[in-house]
Amino acid sequence: MQELITRAKELLENGTVARVLGWKAGDLPYNPEPAYFTNAEELKDFVYNGFCGANLSKYMIEASKLEGKTLVCLKPCDTYSFNQLLKEHRVDREKAYIVGVGCKGKLNIEKVKSFGIKGIESVFGAEMTDNADTLTFQTIYGEKTCSYAEAMLERCHVCKGKEHVIYDELIGESKDTKDAERFAEVEKIEAMSPEEKFAFFQKELSKCIRCNACRNVCPACSCRKCVFDSTKFDSAQKANVDSFEEKMFHIIRAFHVAGRCTDCGECSRVCPQGIPLHLFNRKFIKDINELYGEFQAGADAETKGPLTNFTFDDAEPSIVANR
Amino acid sequence: MQRIGVFVCHCGSNIAATVDVKKVVEMVQMEPGVVHAEDYQYMCSEAGQAKIAAAIHEKNLTGIVVCSCSPRMHETTFRTAAERAGLNPYMVEIANLREHCSWIHKDMEEATKKAVILARAAIAKVNLNTPLKPGESLVTKRALVIGGGIAGIQTAIDIADAGYEVDIVEKTPSIGGRMSQLDKTFPTLDCSACILTPKMVEAASHEKITIYTYSEVDKVSGFVGDFTVDIRKKARSVDATKCTGCGVCQEKCPSKKAPSEFNRGLNTRSAIYTPFAQAIPNVPVIDRDACMKFQTGKCGVCEKVCQAGAIDYTQKDEIVTQKYGAIVVATGFDTIKLDNYDEYAYSQSKDVITSLELERIMNAAGPTKGHLERLSDGKHPHEIVFIQCVGSRCSDDRGKSYCSKICCMYTAKHAMLIRDKYPDVNVTVFYIDVRTPGKNFDEFYRRAVEEYGVNYIKGQVGKVIPQPDGKLLVQGSDLLDNKQILKEADMVVLATAIEPEASVRKIATMLTASIDTNNFLTEAHPKLRPVESPTAGVFLSGVCQGPKDIPETVAQAGAAAVKAIGLLAKDKLMTNPCTAKADELMCNGCSTCANVCPYGAISYEEKEINDHGIREVRRVAVVNNALCQGCGACTVACPSGSMDLQGFSNRQIIAEVDAICR
Numbered sequence: 001m002q003e004l005i006t007r008a009k010e011l012l013e014n015g016t017v018a019r020v021l022g023w024k025a026g027d028l029p030y031n032p033e034p035a036y037f038t039n040a041e042e043l044k045d046f047v048y049n050g051f052c053g054a055n056l057s058k059y060m061i062e063a064s065k066l067e068g069k070t071l072v073c074l075k076p077c078d079t080y081s082f083n084q085l086l087k088e089h090r091v092d093r094e095k096a097y098i099v100g101v102g103c104k105g106k107l108n109i110e111k112v113k114s115f116g117i118k119g120i121e122s123v124f125g126a127e128m129t130d131n132a133d134t135l136t137f138q139t140i141y142g143e144k145t146c147s148y149a150e151a152m153l154e155r156c157h158v159c160k161g162k163e164h165v166i167y168d169e170l171i172g173e174s175k176d177t178k179d180a181e182r183f184a185e186v187e188k189i190e191a192m193s194p195e196e197k198f199a200f201f202q203k204e205l206s207k208c209i210r211c212n213a214c215r216n217v218c219p220a221c222s223c224r225k226c227v228f229d230s231t232k233f234d235s236a237q238k239a240n241v242d243s244f245e246e247k248m249f250h251i252i253r254a255f256h257v258a259g260r261c262t263d264c265g266e267c268s269r270v271c272p273q274g275i276p277l278h279l280f281n282r283k284f285i286k287d288i289n290e291l292y293g294e295f296q297a298g299a300d301a302e303t304k305g306p307l308t309n310f311t312f313d314d315a316e317p318s319i320v321a322n323r
Numbered sequence: 324m325q326r327i328g329v330f331v332c333h334c335g336s337n338i339a340a341t342v343d344v345k346k347v348v349e350m351v352q353m354e355p356g357v358v359h360a361e362d363y364q365y366m367c368s369e370a371g372q373a374k375i376a377a378a379i380h381e382k383n384l385t386g387i388v389v390c391s392c393s394p395r396m397h398e399t400t401f402r403t404a405a406e407r408a409g410l411n412p413y414m415v416e417i418a419n420l421r422e423h424c425s426w427i428h429k430d431m432e433e434a435t436k437k438a439v440i441l442a443r444a445a446i447a448k449v450n451l452n453t454p455l456k457p458g459e460s461l462v463t464k465r466a467l468v469i470g471g472g473i474a475g476i477q478t479a480i481d482i483a484d485a486g487y488e489v490d491i492v493e494k495t496p497s498i499g500g501r502m503s504q505l506d507k508t509f510p511t512l513d514c515s516a517c518i519l520t521p522k523m524v525e526a527a528s529h530e531k532i533t534i535y536t537y538s539e540v541d542k543v544s545g546f547v548g549d550f551t552v553d554i555r556k557k558a559r560s561v562d563a564t565k566c567t568g569c570g571v572c573q574e575k576c577p578s579k580k581a582p583s584e585f586n587r588g589l590n591t592r593s594a595i596y597t598p599f600a601q602a603i604p605n606v607p608v609i610d611r612d613a614c615m616k617f618q619t620g621k622c623g624v625c626e627k628v629c630q631a632g633a634i635d636y637t638q639k640d641e642i643v644t645q646k647y648g649a650i651v652v653a654t655g656f657d658t659i660k661l662d663n664y665d666e667y668a669y670s671q672s673k674d675v676i677t678s679l680e681l682e683r684i685m686n687a688a689g690p691t692k693g694h695l696e697r698l699s700d701g702k703h704p705h706e707i708v709f710i711q712c713v714g715s716r717c718s719d720d721r722g723k724s725y726c727s728k729i730c731c732m733y734t735a736k737h738a739m740l741i742r743d744k745y746p747d748v749n750v751t752v753f754y755i756d757v758r759t760p761g762k763n764f765d766e767f768y769r770r771a772v773e774e775y776g777v778n779y780i781k782g783q784v785g786k787v788i789p790q791p792d793g794k795l796l797v798q799g800s801d802l803l804d805n806k807q808i809l810k811e812a813d814m815v816v817l818a819t820a821i822e823p824e825a826s827v828r829k830i831a832t833m834l835t836a837s838i839d840t841n842n843f844l845t846e847a848h849p850k851l852r853p854v855e856s857p858t859a860g861v862f863l864s865g866v867c868q869g870p871k872d873i874p875e876t877v878a879q880a881g882a883a884a885v886k887a888i889g890l891l892a893k894d895k896l897m898t899n900p901c902t903a904k905a906d907e908l909m910c911n912g913c914s915t916c917a918n919v920c921p922y923g924a925i926s927y928e929e930k931e932i933n934d935h936g937i938r939e940v941r942r943v944a945v946v947n948n949a950l951c952q953g954c955g956a957c958t959v960a961c962p963s964g965s966m967d968l969q970g971f972s973n974r975q976i977i978a979e980v981d982a983i984c985r
Contacts, residue, residue, distance in 0.1 A: 088913035089942050223963035225909045256962045308918040
């Protein structure tokens with residue numbers, strides 16, 4: 001982290017960048033939040049640790065409109081989102097100075113709490129420099145520990161890899177944290193009967209409070225005006241009429257990001273209700289891989305996604321009937 | 324609020340027998356905006372149209388819904404009628420009560436309920452319709468014919484004779500197509516080459532016709548009246564302007580092992596070759612895969628022997644870009660692969676052949692110089708069995724569901740020719756049915772049976788078993804005699820099903836012309852517009868549309884030419900006003916719409932936008948109305964919903980869905 005701050009100061013001072021987009025400490029030891037830093041003084045609040053899950057690439061849409069370059073800290077998986085935004089002309093490469101930051105897996109505080117660790121006052125082992133496999137918490141009930149790996153976000157268990165796909169420079173080491181099959185959860189749902197599937201999603205989606213956090217954090221949900229906020233389609237009103245609302249909202253959202261979603265997992269990370277929203281997107285990704293060949297959105301900023309491209313080898317529509 | 328008139332057509336009894344039209348009239352009157360509703364026996368008739376005009380005048384209608392047949396049938400009729408009465412034609416909507424309702428339902432109550440719902444949806448849409456105005460586009464007075472067989476040649480000659488420039492693109496080194504491979508033609512038994520080659524010469528020497536052989540269509544853009552086509556002239560490795568066609572190169576070429584495509588692989592050809600002696604142009608090509616110079620770098624014989632200095636090993640593919648007003652597809656057919664029919668031992672015995680291979684064997688210029696002989700040992704056959712419907716009229720997915728149409732006739736022809744030339748040969752034909760409709764066709768078949776003593780057996784062959792002595796044991800059944808037949812034969816000829824040339828799929832995709840499940844190109848209307856594709860400006864000639872014999876192909880080729888001429892004769896065309904339009908305030912500039920647009924109609928501009936007081940330069944989508952064909956691909960791909968189709972807006976579609984779900 002110190003290396004990051006030093007370099008950020010340097011780039012601010014020599015005028016390469018006008019601001020730094022990173023994370024600052026929150027009111028609790030485990031809730032750092034995205035923040036801009038415009039001078040060395042402000043950088044004293046800069047943090048980067050295992051709780052910095054937020055994907056900062058989407059902030060670059062607004063930052064691209066600002067005067068001068070913005071230093072943006074992107075983890076390996078965040079760089080996929082940046083590439084996808086670049087492909088969609090939503091961010092300006094010239095306005096970004098990308099520092100690829102190392103990542104050894106990000107933590108899920110809800111997971112930690114589920115281990116019975118509550119009243120946390122401070123955390124040890126979450127810093128990038130800590131190589132410990134164990135997290136140690138000072139709580140109001142005394143010292144508690146848990147395994148770092150077990151406290152990781154779901155997305156880190158199916159990590160896309162420790163390579164940054166776009167950057168100007170790299171700071172810090174990354175660790176490949178993949179220890180699970182990416183589509184295992186999807187396959188479990190696919191194996192369900194239609195009734196079981198319906199019951200599953202009914203149960204999950206009925207928790208939705210329509211706070212829009214998933215949409216607001218999603219780098220693929222980058223429309224100037226979301227269809228759900230527009231009066232042009234009558235869809236906002238339609239979505240309000242009954243309990244079907246949440247289902248429609250999430251299903252429509254999944255369709256809108258299909259083929260563009262990089263599987264960054266932010267939707268599930270920010271959901272206050274703990275709905276596994278990434279499952280919808282991952283089902284689409286799995287289908288796309290099966291029908292059109294392996295495709296990772298955001299792997300580069302040029303390749304046309306299979307859903308917005310036509311090739312003579314494309315699956316015929318009739319294939320849907322056979323599935 | 325619109326003032327809507329609803330006109331319910333009985334379509335004689337087509338609709339009225341299944342749908343209670345009076346009830347529909349009664350129900351639609353309760354819909355918002357409807358101020359007039361009536362029914363009539365034939366709304367499309369003059370009297371029906373007069374009723375529409377009268378109502379428009381009397382009730383000051385601002386929009387109308389016609390509940391009738393498919394819009395593909397009469398939308399234009401009713402739009403024109405409305406326009407004559409002073410209404411914008413795009414204020415007319417059709418509720419399809421015939422194809423979508425009466426024809427597919429039996430229960431009157433249910434059908435009436437559905438008819439009301441369909442009418443309700445159309446009314447909901449008209450409520451949101453806005454008047455649209457078509458633009459104009461110019462017509463390029465030049466036609467492209469894809470395929471240089473008899474269909475393409477005839478179409479090209481007919482269009483050229485009307486005074487328009489025509490280009491033929493043929494992928495093989497010569498025009499002529501399948502017909503050039505045939506020996507004799509039914510039902511007159513005149514020699515195929517004798518009637519085809521003069522046509523080939525006529526096309527080649529026509530001042531309005533340009534022929535691109537050994538060329539393929541690479542890319543098509545644009546729309547009716549204004550297509551832009553990239554033609555790839557594949558590298559011939561021979562300079563056509565220098566070549567005299569003397570043929571020495573082919574004689575001297577040391578690499579003579581390539582299978583001859585023209586002779587269906589029954590013999591071989593040299594690496595530098597013209598497919599047949601009468602090829603047009605008489606300019607050989609080098610098959611680079613077979614050429615030693617290209618494969619090993621050592622040879623160059625053809626270059627040394629060519630007096631004209633026409634050999635050019637460095638030649639590269641060349642792209643010719645040309646504009647066309649009309650495109651005629653004449654890609655023809657091929658016989659199916661027989662992998663699924665191994666019971667006939669095609670892959671096991673050289674003496675089991677397809678009918679097209681027999682044509683080559685019977686032909687004086689063929690691999691056996693016209694002598695009927697077994698390909699395995701060169702011996703004269705005494706017993707020949709023909710098997711009909713190999714892959715045609717197939718009820719499972721091994722073969723084709725359709726009748727290939729030409730096989731009954733050519734088999735009768737083959738049988739007759741063999742019996743005529745070699746009376747010592749016994750000919751047996753196994754058939755399911757003999758289908759010979761056509762002028763002088765049945766007489767022809769009867770002659771084969773009655774005068775030439777061809778033995779026709781109604782029944783199918785289950786298996787052909789090659790014997791150690793080289794004979795073929797044919798296991799069949801005689802359905803009329805109800806007995807099993809075991810027959811030894813020297814040769815077996817399979818009337819192999821025909822299917823559209825494989826390249827048609829790619830061409831159809833480039834042209835956005837629709838094809839059916841068998842890869843035949845679809846007509847705009849199976850009865851009333853049989854030579855037009857549903858894609859405007861694309862016409863169909865020959866077997867690419869469906870199985871046909873030569874007279875039918877030539878007739879259709881002429882018909883396609885007339886349709887193309889009708890288009891080329893116009894100076895301007897009205898363009899469809901139902902084009903896409905981007906809402907600049909909502910556009911993300913993400914390029915998704917441009918990526919999915921099949922017409923290249925969408926580009927991007929950096930534009931200063933005033934979004935409720937926020938002024939900024941944004942990248943926004945701009946639609947070229949002349950190029951946009953209104954397919955709507957962009958509107959569904961657009962993540963923000965800013966792309967909309969005029970006349971089919973998202974709101975209108977949703978209103979229709981809402982009306983149906985109400």
